[in-house]
Amino acid sequence: xxxxxxxxxxxxxxxxxxxxxxxxxxxxxxxxxxxxxxxxxxxxxxxxxxxxxxxxxxxxxxxxxxxxxxxxxxxxxxxxxxxxxxxxxxxxxxxxxxxxxxxxxxxxxxxxxxxxxxxxxxxxxxxxxxxxxxxxxxxxxxxxxxxxxxxxxxxxxxxxxxxxxxxxxxxxxxxxxxxxxxxxxxxxxxxxxxxxxxxxxxxxxxxxxxxxxxxxxxxxxxxxxxxxxxxxxxxxxxxxxxxxxxxxxxxxxxxxxxxxxxxxxxxxxxxxxxxxxxxxxxxxxxxxxxxxxxxxxxxxxxxxxxxxxxxxxxxxxxxxxxxxxxxxxxxxx
Amino acid sequence: xxxxxxxxxxxxxxxxxxxxxxxxxxxxxxxxxxxxxxxxxxxxxxxxxxxxxxxxxxxxxxxxxxxxxxxxxxxxxxxxxxxxxxxxxxxxxxxxxxxxxxxxxxxxxxxxxxxxxxxxxxxxxxxxxxxxxxxxxxxxxxxxxxxxxxxxxxxxxxxxxxxxxxxxxxxxxxxxxxxxxxxxxxxxxxxxxxxxxxxxxxxxxxxxxxxxxxxxxxxxxxxxxxxxxxxxxxxxxxxxxxxxxxxxxxxxxxxxxxxxxxxxxxxxxxxxxxxxxxxxxxxxxxxxxxxxxxxxxxxxxxxxxxxxxxxxxxxxxx
Numbered sequence: 100x101x102x103x104x105x106x107x108x109x110x111x112x113x114x115x116x117x118x119x120x121x122x123x124x125x126x127x128x129x130x131x132x133x134x135x136x137x138x139x140x141x142x143x144x145x146x147x148x149x150x151x152x153x154x155x156x157x158x159x160x161x162x163x164x165x166x167x168x169x170x171x172x173x174x175x176x177x178x179x180x181x182x183x184x185x186x187x188x189x190x191x192x193x194x195x196x197x198x199x200x201x202x203x204x205x206x207x208x209x210x211x212x213x214x215x216x217x218x219x220x221x222x223x224x225x226x227x228x229x230x231x232x233x234x235x236x237x238x239x240x241x242x243x244x245x246x247x248x249x250x251x252x253x254x255x256x257x258x259x260x261x262x263x264x265x266x267x268x269x270x271x272x273x274x275x276x277x278x279x280x281x282x283x284x285x286x287x288x289x290x291x292x293x294x295x296x297x298x299x300x301x302x303x304x305x306x307x308x309x310x311x312x313x314x315x316x317x318x319x320x321x322x323x324x325x326x327x328x329x330x331x332x333x334x335x336x337x338x339x340x341x342x343x344x345x346x347x348x349x350x351x352x353x354x355x356x357x358x359x360x361x362x363x364x365x366x367x368x369x370x371x372x373x374x375x376x377x378x379x380x381x382x383x384x385x386x387x388x389x390x391x392x393x394x395x396x397x398x399x400x401x402x403x404x405x406x407x408x409x410x411x412x413x414x415x416x417x418x419x420x421x422x423x424x425x426x427x428x429x430x431x432x
Numbered sequence: 433x434x435x436x437x438x439x440x441x442x443x444x445x446x447x448x449x450x451x452x453x454x455x456x457x458x459x460x461x462x463x464x465x466x467x468x469x470x471x472x473x474x475x476x477x478x479x480x481x482x483x484x485x486x487x488x489x490x491x492x493x494x495x496x497x498x499x500x501x502x503x504x505x506x507x508x509x510x511x512x513x514x515x516x517x518x519x520x521x522x523x524x525x526x527x528x529x530x531x532x533x534x535x536x537x538x539x540x541x542x543x544x545x546x547x548x549x550x551x552x553x554x555x556x557x558x559x560x561x562x563x564x565x566x567x568x569x570x571x572x573x574x575x576x577x578x579x580x581x582x583x584x585x586x587x588x589x590x591x592x593x594x595x596x597x598x599x600x601x602x603x604x605x606x607x608x609x610x611x612x613x614x615x616x617x618x619x620x621x622x623x624x625x626x627x628x629x630x631x632x633x634x635x636x637x638x639x640x641x642x643x644x645x646x647x648x649x650x651x652x653x654x655x656x657x658x659x660x661x662x663x664x665x666x667x668x669x670x671x672x673x674x675x676x677x678x679x680x681x682x683x684x685x686x687x688x689x690x691x692x693x694x695x696x697x698x699x700x701x702x703x704x705x706x707x708x709x710x711x712x713x714x715x716x717x718x719x720x721x722x723x724x725x726x727x728x729x730x731x732x733x734x735x736x737x738x739x740x741x742x743x744x745x746x747x748x749x750x
Contacts, residue, residue, distance in 0.1 A: 142615040143586075256705060257482075286481040287642055288701050291686040295696045313615065316645070316688030320696045339692035357620035359649035360689050361672055366649055367627055370620035376585055 102133035104275045104307030105154070108168035112149050115161060119381045123149050123162070125331045128407075131275060131307035136298075138318040138339075139311045141328035144377055147311045150328075151277050154309075155194060156184045172274045190220040193268035193306075197280040199260035203252040209236075210248030213267050220271050235266040239296060258289035262296070269300060275307045282317065294321055315358055319343050324414075327351050330377055330388040333407060337415030347426040348417045349393045387419070395421060395429060434471035436508070437604055437636050438493055441467055443502035445488050449709060460709050462488040464660035465502070467735075470604075475630065475637040477651035477668075479644060479683065481705055485660040486640045490606050493638060495519045507603075517551060524597035528609035530589030534581040540567075541577035544595045551600055562599060569632075570595045570625060587618035594625065598633070606638045611646060623650055644687045648672055656680045659708060659716040666741040676743040678723045715746065723747060 112124035124146040131137045139147045152158050154169070156179075169177040171191060179187070188194065196202045204212055213232035217223055223231070229248070236244035239262045252260055261281065268276055278297070282290040298321060301308050312318060318325055319339060326336040327348065335348040346352045356371025364370060375392035378384070386401035387393070393400070399420055409416035410423065419426060443466045448457040463485045470476050478486045491497040492504060495511050504511040506522060514522075524547075527533040534543055544563045553559055564574045570591045581589055590610065597605055610626065611619040627650060629635060641647050647654060647668070654671045656664040656679065664677040675681045682699040702720045706712055712719050718728040728746055735744040 142617065258705075286705075287644065287686045287688075288481060288683060288699055291688065291697050291699050292701065294688075295698055298696055314688070315616065315690045319690040319692045320688050320694060322692070343690055343692045354616055355690070357616045358690060359620075359623070359645045361645055361648040361687065362689075364649055366668065369624045369627070370649070372621045372624065373617040 102172075103130055103170070104133055104172055105129070105131040105309065106168060106170040107154060107166070109166065110150065110153055110169075111165040112146070112153050112158065113163045113165070114159075115163070116381065121381050122384065123331055123380060124153065127331075127333060129309075129326060129333075131309050133274075133307055134301065134305045135323045136301065136308040136310060136321055138322035138325045139309070139328060140313065140315065140318050140325060142313060142377070144330075145328040146331040147328050148279055151279050151309065151311055155188055155192065155277065156181075157188075186220070189216055189268075189273075190271045191274050193271070193273035193276040195261075195264050195268055195276065195278040195281045198284050199257065199264045200252060202264060203260060205252055208249055208251055209255075209263055213248070213263075213270060216267055216270055231270065232266075235270055236263070238269070238300070239263075239266045240292075241266070257285055258293065261285060261289075261293055265293070265296065265300070269304065272304060273306060275309065276301070277309045277311075279311045280313070281310070283312070283314070290317070297321070315343075315354065327354075331380055332388060332418060334389065334419075335415070335417040336407070337413075341413075341415040345415075345427060347415065347423055348389075348419050349395055349426070349429065350389050351417075352426070352429070353392075395425075434473060436469055437472050437474075437506070438468070438470040438638075439505040439508075440469070440489075440493070441503050441505075443467075443489070443492060443504060444500045445485075445492060445497065446500045458709055461660050461711070462708070463492070463499075466657075466660075466662050468655060468662060468665070470636060470638060472603075472636055473630075473634060474653055475639060475651045477639045477641060477647040477654045478657060479641060479647055479654060480657035482642070483705060483708060484657040486657055487608060489657070490525075490608055490638060490640055493604075494523050494525055494606055520547065521551065521600050522602055523604045523606060524600070524602040526590075526593050526597050526605060526607045526610050529613045530581075530586060530593050531613070533593055534589055536581050539578050539580060540572075540584070540592055543581070543592060544599055547596060547600050563595075566595045566599045569598065569629070585618075586614050587621055590614060590618075590622055591625070594622075594629070598629065601633065602635075604636045604638065606640075608640045609642070610639065612641070612643065619646070626650065644684065645689070656683065659706060659711055661716065661744065662742070663717065663745070664741075664743045666743075670741055676741070676748060677717075677745050678721045678747070679717050682720075682722075 107129045110124060110127040114121040114123055127150060141147045153164050158164055166177060210232060214228040217228040233244045236247055241247055241262055282293050322339040325339055325342040326333045329350050335351045346355055353373040359370055373392055378388055387405050390396040390400040405418050405420055407416045407418045443463055445463040447460045447462055449460050451458055466489060480486055492499050506514055541563055544566060545559050548559050567574050572591050611622050639651060651668050654668050655662050658679050664680045675684050682701050685697045686699045700722050714729045714731050715733050718724045725746060733744050733746045735742055736748055
């Protein structure tokens with residue numbers, strides 16, 4: 100069995116609202132192995148960010164997290180106290196968020212913030228910390244690192260800030276990095292550079308990477324495994340090859356037809372689309388959550404909950420009552 | 433040759449940037465000598481990294497921002513001489529974020545009707561009829577007329593923004609990142625809608641986008657901008673199949689198509705976009721260019737057009 104960095108079993112997140120309980124994440128199981136990249140992909144509101152926050156125990160106060168198992172590098176952190184969790188966050192578990200400007204403190208220099216991270220988690224002298232911070236900045240491709248340590252976040256460009264965030268995350272050599280839309284705020288050119296950097300560093304440090312994004316292009320290029328989320332559930336998971344070359348679930352298949360691909364989709368011809376809207380997740384929900392938008396839906400789909408199944412044991416699991424053969428042949432208009 | 437809708441010649445826009453108290457102002461050349469034509473029925477895409485001047489250029493084409501020098505002609509008339517109302521009838525914008533471009537306190541109906549009121553349409557019946565027609569045109573059920581923006585989904589809001597732009601039947605629509613704030617499945621619906629509307633109403637689009645896959649799908653011609661200058665213009669097929677400028681090549685190389693068998697591209701661009709207040713000498717792209725030659729840092733390249741393919745690079749000079 101490979102080294103498992105993260106194991107999450109039966110995660111649910113409920114948010115009590117005035118109108119009822121919002122079941123934002125429903126019975127989710129994921130794992131990340133060493134050196135592997137798990138991409139969680141889905142549209143806004145599908146619960147992908149809440150999943151990552153739940154794993155880091157950073158959910159908003161009123162959200163209720165239920166979880167059967169939460170292991171980080173073989174140790175259960177399910178019952179950790181707030182103090183123990185904050186020892187782990189930024190240390191064994193690194194985090195990279197979407198907008199680096201909001202996750203860096205504008206009132207302190209880059210150097211200050213990096214050294215503070217080190218002092219928080221390591222017993223280390225000031226000079227050593229500064230030296231390590233400088234080396235880490237060089238590692239993420241920042242030139243004139245000494246000078247950068249004295250600069251404030253607003254003096255750096257978006258790409259540089261995200262590099263600083265990555266350097267800061269790597270300082271304590273985490274076992275797992277959770278990155279929530281790390282490149283969404285960046286230009287395409289910088290996006291490619293940041294992803295390349297993440298991938299290289301991941302190989303070098305042999306970390307597990309959990310990447311949350313809505314961009315299927317990013318997923319295809321960086322993922323080892325993919326989990327597609329829809330309305331709080333994983334509707335399909337498998338290797339990147341399986342998901343992109345042979346998608347099964349009608350939602351995944353629909354998504355693939357929505358994106359224009361240079362050289363493949365003909366200009367001016369209509370792109371595929373998924374009719375309808377994501378259902379409200381307030382209150383109890385029975386049956387397939389995608390049924391109202393699905394061409395293949397029948398009464399059976401709406402009668403009982405459908406489990407994520409992997410009939411052939413080929414690691415590609417999907418949440419649909421139809422069998423793989425029918426799904427693979429289906430053409431959603 | 434098709435009728436020219438927009439003809440921009442040597443357009444420049446400077447902004448004065450304060451360097452602090454008692455220290456003079458500095459000029460930032462956001463758009464620096466741009467020549468651009470847009471013919472009727474064309475879909476011209478402006479692409480480039482953030483800060484390259486795409487939006488500033490679009491604002492000047494909309495008449496929202498006066499140019500510092502150069503001329504912009506709209507249907508043969510200098511844009512500065514076109515009366516404000518006529519300009520608004522001809523050119524309309526669609527913005528990126530439908531969550532901030534719609535007034536949250538107005539109903540959908542009154543948001544769409546506002547441009548007509550501005551133009552002086554007083555008859556409430558004809559106004560209502562036009563609102564409903566336009567809502568139908570963009571695929572909004574007319575019953576949403578009395579709803580407020582917060583009751584609508586992102587895709588519906590963007591449809592409202594499109595309806596508002598089209599209600600006076602403009603000839604040119606400037607779309608600034610029309611789908612960037614939307615989900616993939618909604619993005620495809622909006623792109624399909626823009627394509628259909630163009631056929632139906634004979635519209636001319638200027639589309640600003642950083643998503644090159646979207647540009648490839650919808651545009652007929654693409655202009656690549658870098659640091660206030662247009663460095664390459666060509667028909668979409670030509671630009672995507674045979675990009676000439678090293679910057680265009682790097683940009684196209686960075687597009688992540690959803691193919692799991694390809695890795696992450698290395699565009700060799702280096703991390704830093706130059707500071708526009710203090711642009712590099714010579715060709716402004718030379719510090720990041722993989723093909724830079726010694727004279728690139730000293731002499732600015734002169735643009736060269738061949739069969740409608742314009743490129744500004746020393747590699748292609750005689």
